[in-house]
Amino acid sequence: MEPTTTQRPTYYEELRRKGYSRRDFMKFCTMIAAYMGLEASGTAQVANALMQHPRVPVIWLHFQECTCCSESFIRSSHPMVADIILDKISLDYTETLMAASGHQAEAAMRKTMEEHDGEYVLCVEGSVPVYEDGVYCCIGGRSAIDILEETAAGAKAVIGWGSCACNGCIQAAKPNPTGATPIHQLIKGKPLIKVPGCPPIGEVMAGVLVHLVTFGRIPELDRIGRPKAFYSKRVHDSCYRRPYYDAGLFVESFDDENAQKGYCLYKVGCKGPTTYNACGVTKWNNGTSYPIQSGHGCIGCSEANFWDNGASFYTRIPTFPGFGIESNADTVGKVAAGATAVGLAIHATAATLRGKKKGAQMETEGQANAAELD
Amino acid sequence: MKTTSFRRVYVWELPVRLFHWINALCITVLCITGYLIANPPAILSAAEASNSFWFGTNRFIHFATAYVFLFNLVFRFYWSFVGNKYANWRNFFSFNRRFFRRIARVLKLDILLLDGQADAAVGHNALAGLSYFVLFLASLVMIFTGFGMYADMSTWWLPQLFAWVPGAAGGDYLLREIHHATMWLIIVFVLIHLYLVFFHDRRDGLGETSSMISGYKFVEEEAFPEARQKKLEQTNAD
Ligand code: HEM
Numbered sequence: 001m002e003p004t005t006t007q008r009p010t011y012y013e014e015l016r017r018k019g020y021s022r023r024d025f026m027k028f029c030t031m032i033a034a035y036m037g038l039e040a041s042g043t044a045q046v047a048n049a050l051m052q053h054p055r056v057p058v059i060w061l062h063f064q065e066c067t068c069c070s071e072s073f074i075r076s077s078h079p080m081v082a083d084i085i086l087d088k089i090s091l092d093y094t095e096t097l098m099a100a101s102g103h104q105a106e107a108a109m110r111k112t113m114e115e116h117d118g119e120y121v122l123c124v125e126g127s128v129p130v131y132e133d134g135v136y137c138c139i140g141g142r143s144a145i146d147i148l149e150e151t152a153a154g155a156k157a158v159i160g161w162g163s164c165a166c167n168g169c170i171q172a173a174k175p176n177p178t179g180a181t182p183i184h185q186l187i188k189g190k191p192l193i194k195v196p197g198c199p200p201i202g203e204v205m206a207g208v209l210v211h212l213v214t215f216g217r218i219p220e221l222d223r224i225g226r227p228k229a230f231y232s233k234r235v236h237d238s239c240y241r242r243p244y245y246d247a248g249l250f251v252e253s254f255d256d257e258n259a260q261k262g263y264c265l266y267k268v269g270c271k272g273p274t275t276y277n278a279c280g281v282t283k284w285n286n287g288t289s290y291p292i293q294s295g296h297g298c299i300g301c302s303e304a305n306f307w308d309n310g311a312s313f314y315t316r317i318p319t320f321p322g323f324g325i326e327s328n329a330d331t332v333g334k335v336a337a338g339a340t341a342v343g344l345a346i347h348a349t350a351a352t353l354r355g356k357k358k359g360a361q362m363e364t365e366g367q368a369n370a371a372e373l374d
Numbered sequence: 375m376k377t378t379s380f381r382r383v384y385v386w387e388l389p390v391r392l393f394h395w396i397n398a399l400c401i402t403v404l405c406i407t408g409y410l411i412a413n414p415p416a417i418l419s420a421a422e423a424s425n426s427f428w429f430g431t432n433r434f435i436h437f438a439t440a441y442v443f444l445f446n447l448v449f450r451f452y453w454s455f456v457g458n459k460y461a462n463w464r465n466f467f468s469f470n471r472r473f474f475r476r477i478a479r480v481l482k483l484d485i486l487l488l489d490g491q492a493d494a495a496v497g498h499n500a501l502a503g504l505s506y507f508v509l510f511l512a513s514l515v516m517i518f519t520g521f522g523m524y525a526d527m528s529t530w531w532l533p534q535l536f537a538w539v540p541g542a543a544g545g546d547y548l549l550r551e552i553h554h555a556t557m558w559l560i561i562v563f564v565l566i567h568l569y570l571v572f573f574h575d576r577r578d579g580l581g582e583t584s585s586m587i588s589g590y591k592f593v594e595e596e597a598f599p600e601a602r603q604k605k606l607e608q609t610n611a612d
């Protein structure tokens with residue numbers, strides 16, 4: 001991002017002031033560049049950017065959500081990540097972590113919006129309820145939708161953290177009583193990055209922010225607005241259990257021998273084959289593990305509608321809409337095929353009976369013709 | 375006793391017959407491999423995973439067959455513009471009054487088994503034409519959802535043409551469900567199709583089944599213009 005008029009300290013200056021050594025700083029740059037999928041020279045780019053660019057002001061809003069995105073973020077593997085963004089270095093306003101409260105906090109936000117109009121990055125955690133004029137989520141006496149519209153207007157870019165902001169997550173599941181709406185449906189005409197997941201991986205969140213700072217523009221996005229560096233592959237395509245899938249070796253139930261052997265979790269409901277995320281590569285909690293590694297199938301938390309998609313977390317084929325809890329496409333299909341077979345059998349019987357006369361006539365004719373050949 | 379004499383009519387050209395059987399084979403293979411993808415059998419095996427790849431092979435067969443299925447269908451689409459009149463697209467897609475009247479006649483005679491004037495179709499009867507149009511649509515659904523899911527596993531430009539499908543459909547998950555459910559639609563089509571072929575062949579004795587092998591159907595002498603002319607003259611003379 002270009003230096004701004006009011007000269008603020010750079011990220012590097014702030015970090016040194018907090019007591020990080022240059023070595024710590026370079027280690028951080030190397031790690032984050034690797035997570036971002038940059039080539040080796042990317043480390044220098046990241047380092048340069050963080051040394052030269054003043055901090056980017058960030059307004060981080062919390063709407064209908066559980067704060068798991070923030071939790072994930074502050075636990076991303078390098079403490080510097082949290083320090084860069086959260087520890088007052090960059091974060092001008094966030095309800096859950098700022099020291100200020102009440103009017104003071106609102107004033108801080110207003111100040112950032114005025115001083116850095118068109119420069120600040122707006123991060124949104126949570127969906128926005130739109131029913132009843134948005135009364136289901138109010139902060140400081142104003143509705144979420146109001147706040148969002150106002151803050152988005154002066155933002156340089158908007159980041160939707162987590163499935164709530166990107167696709168509505170559980171609040172938007174049927175029957176969606178509050179009209180929970182993902183932010184891309186409410187904000188138009190701003191660069192918008194979707195970082196779905198419940199929560200998204202901390203390193204992925206950090207990677208997106210560092211990309212913004214390093215290159216001054218939003219990362220390359222896929223067709224539905226997610227950063228390609230993290231969401232271009234299915235969990236299934238980077239899963240370490242994949243060889244078992246290809247070998248056709250599956251866990252049949254969570255207490256069987258196959259589960260012990262670590263076979264593929266496809267048949268106990270793993271949604272890895274339909275879920276785009278970086279879990280298999282980046283993993284969680286400092287690269288310790290991820291759901292599949294700890295023996296539970298992927299629940300598809302970064303996919304739209306993962307609550308409503310039909311299958312439970314423990315079955316693979318979804319229940320077929322309108323046909324009861326236990327019926328999936330196969331049950332419905334088998335019944336349909338069976339009914340068809342019965343219908344055809346009835347038709348065959350009726351046709352035989354109705355066609356008796358004509359059939360007999362054809363038969364006599366045919367026999368007579370055969371006789372003539374002698 | 376006098377039997378009507380028949381004339382041999384070349385109805386299904388060789389390309390149409392080839393299309394038909396390749397398509398039938400592809401659908402069979404795709405249904406079997408697809409069903410296995412959805413419901414893999416339980417195997418308790420002590421073998422090392424590295425020595426075994428049957429599920430991968432099964433998927434490979436599914437995808438390879440999918441390409442054949444696609445190209446075959448594209449070819450048939452082309453042929454519906456250059457082939458003979460029985461192969462023409464109008465047999466499947468001409469929703470005018472006459473078409474619906476013909477459908478009603480087929481419904482009455484062949485499905486409800488009532489008496490009445492037979493529909494003089496030599497190629498597809500109107501209802502059959504409509505059912506093939508439905509099959510064509512189902513095939514398109516399979517191709518769009520299938521290649522939509524497949525695009526991500528491939529670097530070739532052709533599957534990439536379908537890379538927009540998952541986003542437009544709201545995720546891979548729904549695609550898979552549609553893909554899966556449409557398989558059953560196709561299976562039901564196949565059941566009815568097979569039955570009706572046997573039904574017609576048995577009732578009418580005109581070589582319905584073998585026509586897709588030899589290309590010929592047998593049409594009664596009376597159906598040809600000269601015969602009709604002669605009959606007309608005779609009635610006039612009476
Ligand atoms: C008659 C046509 C077809 C039938 C009956 C069929 C059937 C199926 C079925 C039942 C499944 C399993 C779905 C599930 O897990 O719920 C499947 C999966 C799949 N099919 Fe098809 N399919 C057909 C055509 C195609 C075509 C044209 C493609 C294009 C490439 C395709 C690509 C796929 C893919 C990518 C999967 C997912 C496999 C995986 O990720 O392991 N299919 N198919």
Ligand code: SF4
Pocket residue numbers: 235236237239240241242243245263264265266270271272273292297298
């Ligand atoms: S455990 Fe899940 S993601 Fe991993 S290979 Fe099996 S189905 Fe795919």
